[in-house]
Amino acid sequence: MNPRLFEIEHSEISKWFSQLQFDICTELEKHESNVEFSTDKWQRTEGGGGVSKVLSNGNTFEKAAVLFSEIYGDTPDFLKQNNQHSILKNIDEKSEFYATGLSIVLHPNNPWVPIIHMNTRFFAANNTAWFGGGIDLTPIYVVDSEAKQFHTHLKTCCDTFNNQYYNDFKLWADDYFYIQHRNETRGVGGIFFDRLAPANSDEAEHFFNFVKEVGKTFLKAYLPIVVENKNKDFNTQQKEFQLIRRSRYAEFNLVYDKGTQFGLQSAGRIESILASLPPMAAWQYNYMPAKNSLEEITLNKLKKNIQWI
């Protein structure tokens, strides 16, 4: 396989993701006084590997997973099967693939601080190659002004590149981060995009720059909400609600998330693939929020197609 995307070396993309991992962890550690990220390097038998940075039991984050990977080699069969889960249709012959990405999930201690997820990725195989990524916010309690502020950052990021991106990728996020069996969204959404496949050198630059900007937007969009809320008082009921909301996060990741499924099937490192799962979660049978409570208000806002801006 040609290790280039037009003028861009695959390794350049992967190095950028890896540097972003370092930068983000450095920033996040400034919000912790008692712990720092551990670093686990792993190798994939069939080719490539990754660097997992995880922090547990911090003042701010109960669990923070910032995971970089770069894997390659013979294209695994599950990518070639001609079904709804495959990403390469009708490919029987021998082929090679290359995939690199950065995935972040942060589970804060304080229920007033939302869970956040970010991913940037690049995939290449058989003369096809594309970028993907996204950022989405899962507040335990939805606060409209915060959702608006968060989405405004994403829109600013998108608008620099294409006036359609925010609308399109916001809709895509609503569809993607959706827990079908609960008939609810995972949170207040954000942006999601996949298979941005450049047709020429200029487009390759454009998409790569866009993905970089998404990566740089992550902390800008999220940290203000963390700083604002991380020391807010909370009670037992609010902590309990956090555990319930986290169990739905776990449901999404285990049942629907394509990144998790890709990981489980691609023989990556299991502790890295599942590092996104919450440190603690509760499944309460038939949970019903009190009428007009903040909990009920939040659950009523877990809908597609809300215009936060």
Add this chain to the structure above:
Amino acid sequence: MNPRLFEIEHSEISKWFSQLQFDICTELEKHESNVEFSTDKWQRTEGGGGVSKVLSNGNTFEKAAVLFSEIYGDTPDFLKQNNQHSILKNIDEKSEFYATGLSIVLHPNNPWVPIIHMNTRFFAANNTAWFGGGIDLTPIYVVDSEAKQFHTHLKTCCDTFNNQYYNDFKLWADDYFYIQHRNETRGVGGIFFDRLAPANSDEAEHFFNFVKEVGKTFLKAYLPIVVENKNKDFNTQQKEFQLIRRSRYAEFNLVYDKGTQFGLQSAGRIESILASLPPMAAWQYNYMPAKNSLEEITLNKLKKNIQWI
């Protein structure tokens, strides 16, 4: 659809499961002083419904779900699709189905008491009909003598019907209750069987009687272990290990369990389908038990093909 399996009315099977639900809940409540089962009846828009009995925050059980259902109507598309998940191959025409079952998952408080699961089910569609079921034990800490005692009860149940059943269905359980991405079994296994499709009236009686006996064996095999351990002292580390083991239980149910997948796709009641999930679970990044600890000993015993008897 003919609502009979040879001489047996479908409703007779369903009534038996429903009575078993009542009997088991009555017995389990004797082990609780502070709470009893709540009863939720639900209806499925497309046909049928169920009765969910769930108990929370008991002295003995932190969460106990005993779920009966009887659903029928037009065969849903997901059962007809010709892929690995379908249970009816190559069926395009209009068809009706009937499914009834009893599913039990008990999550005890005390980490010395194992999690237990039991299921008995009957499915019919398009001139095909079969029984299925199983019982499997998930100790937080594997105790060989308890696993042996438990398996001996299952073998006794099986041997009355066929000398091959225990061996065959024990192997099947090892394969079925397997968390592939962890390369570990869910617990010490038990028995699992599916598609016991009778070819004549005698076989129909035989299989129905076997499934009844499995249902009756459940408490006989499990309650002695509960009584023996429910008041044992435990420390924080043991409780933590329980939460970790429970998160793997959640992984199995959400990623692999066919009953859960059937439920999610058949538009049943979501709170019933997911009632098997643990009341509280923890995902600790890169958990490693101490050398030669009880935790390590247990993890080393989560393997297929251990002969407990």
